[in-house]
Amino acid sequence: MTEIAENRDAVAKMGHTQATPTPKVREFGHVNWRGLWTLYHREVKRFFKVFTQTLAAPVVTTLLFYTIFTVALQNRVGTVGSAPFAVFLAPGLIMMTILQNSFANTSSSMMTSKIQGNIVDVLMPPISPLEMLCGFLGGGLTRGLIVGVSATVAMSFLVDFPFHNIAAILFFALTASTMLALLGMIGGIWAEKFDHMAAITNFVIVPLSFLSGTFYSIQRLPEIWQTVAQFNPFFYAIDGFRYGFIGQGDAPFWLGASVMVGVDVVLFLTVHRMLASGYKLKS
Amino acid sequence: MTDRSDLLLGGVPVARRFGLINWLGLATFYRREMSRNFKIWKITLAAPAIRAVLFASVFGLAIDHENAVMGGLPFMTFLIPGLVTVAALERAFESSAFSIVYDKMEGIFGDLAVLPLTPGELVLGFSAAAVSGSLMVAAVVWLALLPFGGSLPHNLLALAFFVAIGSLMIGLFSQIAGLWARKWDYITSVQTFIFLPFVFFSGVFFSLDELPNFLLPVARANPVFYIVDGIRFSLTGQAEVPPMFGAVVCVAVTAILWAVSYRLFSIGYRMKS
Numbered sequence: 156m157t158e159i160a161e162n163r164d165a166v167a168k169m170g171h172t173q174a175t176p177t178p179k180v181r182e183f184g185h186v187n188w189r190g191l192w193t194l195y196h197r198e199v200k201r202f203f204k205v206f207t208q209t210l211a212a213p214v215v216t217t218l219l220f221y222t223i224f225t226v227a228l229q230n231r232v233g234t235v236g237s238a239p240f241a242v243f244l245a246p247g248l249i250m251m252t253i254l255q256n257s258f259a260n261t262s263s264s265m266m267t268s269k270i271q272g273n274i275v276d277v278l279m280p281p282i283s284p285l286e287m288l289c290g291f292l293g294g295g296l297t298r299g300l301i302v303g304v305s306a307t308v309a310m311s312f313l314v315d316f317p318f319h320n321i322a323a324i325l326f327f328a329l330t331a332s333t334m335l336a337l338l339g340m341i342g343g344i345w346a347e348k349f350d351h352m353a354a355i356t357n358f359v360i361v362p363l364s365f366l367s368g369t370f371y372s373i374q375r376l377p378e379i380w381q382t383v384a385q386f387n388p389f390f391y392a393i394d395g396f397r398y399g400f401i402g403q404g405d406a407p408f409w410l411g412a413s414v415m416v417g418v419d420v421v422l423f424l425t426v427h428r429m430l431a432s433g434y435k436l437k438s
Numbered sequence: 439m440t441d442r443s444d445l446l447l448g449g450v451p452v453a454r455r456f457g458l459i460n461w462l463g464l465a466t467f468y469r470r471e472m473s474r475n476f477k478i479w480k481i482t483l484a485a486p487a488i489r490a491v492l493f494a495s496v497f498g499l500a501i502d503h504e505n506a507v508m509g510g511l512p513f514m515t516f517l518i519p520g521l522v523t524v525a526a527l528e529r530a531f532e533s534s535a536f537s538i539v540y541d542k543m544e545g546i547f548g549d550l551a552v553l554p555l556t557p558g559e560l561v562l563g564f565s566a567a568a569v570s571g572s573l574m575v576a577a578v579v580w581l582a583l584l585p586f587g588g589s590l591p592h593n594l595l596a597l598a599f600f601v602a603i604g605s606l607m608i609g610l611f612s613q614i615a616g617l618w619a620r621k622w623d624y625i626t627s628v629q630t631f632i633f634l635p636f637v638f639f640s641g642v643f644f645s646l647d648e649l650p651n652f653l654l655p656v657a658r659a660n661p662v663f664y665i666v667d668g669i670r671f672s673l674t675g676q677a678e679v680p681p682m683f684g685a686v687v688c689v690a691v692t693a694i695l696w697a698v699s700y701r702l703f704s705i706g707y708r709m710k711s
Contacts, residue, residue: 207627208622215630227644357485365496371499
């Protein structure tokens, strides 16, 4: 009895839907703003949901690093250039955490989507490769900058920052975060297993962020490594960012700024090309 | 209809018998833990070595003068035992906890409860894997740090003892943390907010003499300090507290943690739910 009643209901409903006009295609202009916003929103919610891991942990780790390095080295280093060691170290550590978190966000998002197979949910919707790129990039930037700002605020209780040039601080934070978010996307697209990703993080990203002048002025390096450092964009990111804080850097400001912009543009185009061609994504 | 004898096709199956300890089960369980940990050796063995080398490099490059001293030792000689300890303890922490949480997330952790393994055997299996993994990592890291001014251990037996007891202590702690954790979040929080501060302030990177005086008793209450100090004694022959005293503290703390972990496995805490 109930079965028949249910069927009747279903038929009635069908008739009802047939009566309504067919759904229309949603129109949008050059940019699918809503699609872009939705993707960005997802990317941000993704890391906010586990904020102890993605925001609190990096800030605490940065503070721990700051403490152990200053306690261990303060009396053994003295000043770097004209800056006390603690003041020299702090901006480098903040930049290091910005770099690592921007990278972690885009790479892990891309990687998880690929492994779980829900990458199609990003490939299917009507968003262009450019919009997809911007959505992911926005997520990486947001995480990098939130971690950076939190670490700066926390550090300013311990260190007396001169804040020499706020514009330079912002500029290098943005361009460096962009660089690593884009690198994270390249890594995420390329890697086939979590293993690969962990290898990139452990063997490329962490060493580069450690050895690029966070803890010492590169003038302390042997000459050959100083030359190598001049081809290392991580070095310019850390150096320029520190210049913004303490007004002292190893590389000229404009050189650093142009390198960052140049690298970002090249990476941006590379990622765009990868997404447009569907490299390792649309198989 | 209620007669189920037709299900016992070949008669009543005979249960496998074993003595006090299910050695085969324990060995199998240990093998699973080891292969799970070292299948990704790049992450569990090579990465800690690289990280130790990175730390040694940046400390080495940052210090001004070659003859910087820490805790009565040349700076690098002081630092190397600390780096070996960090790597060993980190491996011990990740060994048990990550394995437990991984199984929980996959929904297969309850399987451990139905194995013919007693709680004691489970604790032993997890701990044995943690300790042997840490010994391997410690050896690899020590080798990697040789070019930075490492030297042959002062007392190899003491070194093996302190690495083993230290990683056993942390391994047991990580089993407790793993049992408590409901998600990955929990375990990474324990790692960042409890484990790392305990390790970083135990005197791995600096002598406790560098701390303000009023903090010294607090720092000495940290059991990890006795692990680091013992390992430093074994490698360099110099320690802040007598090594025998350190050994006793380590054994006592480990015994307590063993009892806790054993109890939690016995009652099936967040395991049989």
